[in-house]
Amino acid sequence: MNANEWTGFSYIAINLARFIRPGEITFSGVNSTLPMLACLLAKKAYDDDFIYINVAGGVDPKPSHIPLSSSDPVLAEQSASIFANEDFYDLCTRGRMDLTFLGAAQIDGEGCANNSAIGDWHKPKVRLPGGGGGAVMLPTAKRACTWRTEHSTRTLVEKLDFRTSWGGFHGVVTPIAVFVKRDGRLALQSWHPAASLEEVRLRTGFSFDSRQAEPTALPTARERAALAALDADGQFESDARIALR
Amino acid sequence: MNANEWTGFSYIAINLARFIRPGEITFSGVNSTLPMLACLLAKKAYDDDFIYINVAGGVDPKPSHIPLSSSDPVLAEQSASIFANEDFYDLCTRGRMDLTFLGAAQIDGEGCANNSAIGDWHKPKVRLPGGGGGAVMLPTAKRACTWRTEHSTRTLVEKLDFRTSWGGFHGVVTPIAVFVKRDGRLALQSWHPAASLEEVRLRTGFSFDSRQAEPTALPTARERAALAALDADGQFESDARIALR
Amino acid sequence: MPSGFSGTGRQLALSELVAKVPNGSSMALGGSFLHRGPFAFVRELIRQKKKDLEIIKQSPGYDIDILCRAGCVRKVRAGIVAMEGNFGLAPYYRKAIESGTAQLEEHACATLTAGLRAAAFGIPFQPCGGVHGSDIASLNDWKCLPDPYGKGDPVWVIPAIQPDYAVIHASEVDELGNVRVSGTYHWDRIMSRAAKSVLVVAERTVDSGVFAATPEATVVPYFMVEAFSIVPSGAWPGSCWPAYEIDYPAVEAYLEAGEDALAKHLAAAPEVKEKA
């Protein structure tokens, strides 16, 4: 594969999947198509299994098809149990959620998130979806990861308009970069091989450590095959409308 | 029926049943054979129905036989739902348990209960079963009723050895008397027609108002028939070993 | 209001069911986003021109959007609001909040659940894990209490949230109003315990004997249910597993601007077509 062929959509899905660790309890929620795909991709592409739970109540489901809605009940097909909303939140607050994926509109250099409003909360320019899982899950999960389909100084900011969730993401994936938390701040782990450290720096609103950063490893054949199988007709990719630039 | 034929067993079961009101949510728990019988009796003997829930998770069950254990899963037979322990406790603490039956070893004049120990709690002469439902249910249920198979100054006391549960029973039935709460104290409502006001007073450790008391109305034919059907071979009655004196 | 509901006559027409709800009521709505929401009920609220409603739901979407669009909403208590399923933000909800015509009490989903738990448990407040560092706490003037036992960290406590009604779309009810759902019950269970009354719209009735064969699967026992209606496909344009999936073109048509689009959408609903 040529680096230029690696689309933003595939970059995010695969790099989110790479955060999943063997044997760990990993959760994907509402409004989270890319994490849903990442979890399903990891099940297909990696030898080591993990415990996949999702907001539809599914536990290691075998969905008959991949739904557009990441909370679709199809995601509980062939599940041997329904692990409902109260249950997975409690699992998280008692400290046994290894990895959760959470959405974020703005992310700051400490990995905190704004999901609430652009502008003043009380007089918002844009009212965003809101707190969701974050304010409770981000500080209580062992690790939380997020993604942004736009890498810009509007989304990766020096200062959040509102701090919906505190606690700091373990990992953040954009179309051109992967950040991980190091010493309480987001550090660049790798950049899209078709981008560059300089581009990432220019398009990021917060300062970050890049000393250990390098180009992201290209997708393996298995990662590519798994994603292709999940998005056979390319609808997820086209719906997501993710551009590198 | 002659008053002398009215056994203590039947007196308690029927008078507990008479506390049950139409349409109300009524609960019987563990270690509560007589309330279990009272609830089943009320379903048979009275025209008006009520909502019967029990500790086996049953809601208006139709048990195939009447179990010796009042928490037996048979008490959920034919139930359309299982209303499990957390659920009925929550129902009570949020103020929607109309009537619960609760055991008590000692009862004082305010209708508070000791289920914990005879003698000093820390050096008990007799270690009793313990708190159970009472400490939470007695003060939060709309009404709670209890029974004692022994009517004596050891069981109906001026001062409890230990106050396991506060809140005051709405009703107390013994083999010879029915008390109800009036102005924050147990008042005598009626006495067994084969006993007398004087006998009740002599055998009760706390003082009580008896101004509205009268002999208890004899069992109706339906009440007697219902109890006879529930205890066809008389095993409950013989196991209970309840003497008037 | 009685502690429990019983007796016959509790199965009503949808219009009668909705007529029970006074203006100004607070209402927890079951389901999540486009899945198994009480959407026929919500549309009937609009037809009956209900006003000043307070809507309580961890993850509302279509329901809160259409209610805001029709001007029925005074207050929203929610965790996350979106259409989902690739439809993005809920535009009419967004407009209502941005313009101030509806008031938002923003929650994390789990803090809303904590408030419902407090009501369900009969306690004034419920501690909730997490929350620290979130600006939502000060927004809502939530309190953080130290552990009186000196063992744990201070914990945020959420005040009780007791809706007047929990409104649930069920897979099936029996003739008494016992409720079962297929798949996840989302937050329906805790809503049913927290609310003063539960109203149910179900896809169908089945015989009580079916419920009695696996009573463990009943989510809400009949005595919590004040009344219920049968509306097949009532969760349209959302899904009701496993009977039907999201009707994406219908959601798209709903999202078209203008009063016409709304009227057309309301007229196309299964509870209307059923009658016609």
Added chain:
Amino acid sequence: MPSGFSGTGRQLALSELVAKVPNGSSMALGGSFLHRGPFAFVRELIRQKKKDLEIIKQSPGYDIDILCRAGCVRKVRAGIVAMEGNFGLAPYYRKAIESGTAQLEEHACATLTAGLRAAAFGIPFQPCGGVHGSDIASLNDWKCLPDPYGKGDPVWVIPAIQPDYAVIHASEVDELGNVRVSGTYHWDRIMSRAAKSVLVVAERTVDSGVFAATPEATVVPYFMVEAFSIVPSGAWPGSCWPAYEIDYPAVEAYLEAGEDALAKHLAAAPEVKEKA
């Protein structure tokens, strides 16, 4: 300890399952009185001469009695203790408490549940309705907190209770360790969420496909279960609905005085007869 348990090799012989438990462990036991208790597990604790156990259960009976009789118990946290089913008090438990060889933390059933809820919810304490006026509160040095929102009455809060193990007797498990029970789950559900680890003894295994057909009925998902054993009739001499009822003569025989009676009872247990 991992957050979740997975992989094969988690089905063990009963002796291996029990061998996982170190002396001094705290253990929540499922079921209630003589119903669906993990009694084969409890007897194996005795055979393995476990010591200093802390037993946590709202309504223990046979289990706590036989463990006290065998000298395995250091501490009991319980709501109500009795043999039930007309057998009255639990005599060996009673003796252990009266003589001080075991220590009792007396609860109301619901306060014990509150403590388990605190652990399950990841919070240091859980408010619990009722309790006011009970001498149990001062016995345990429980605290009563005012409502910081000034709306409700002061409420008693119970400190978190996190057992090392929850031990459950299940109607059936699948090959992964998913757990179903018939009838009420008593307090098994909250115990499984509160404990650091769940150990299960089940009547039988069934194919995962059976579970997948009605996943709503699964009480404990496999990833909470550290390990499990299959012991048919393992709840003997108690009931396991609908397979078998209480074996009253066996309970009566157990209650006979003397070491012989205990030895005979242990030898008559199904987990022993199975092997022979």
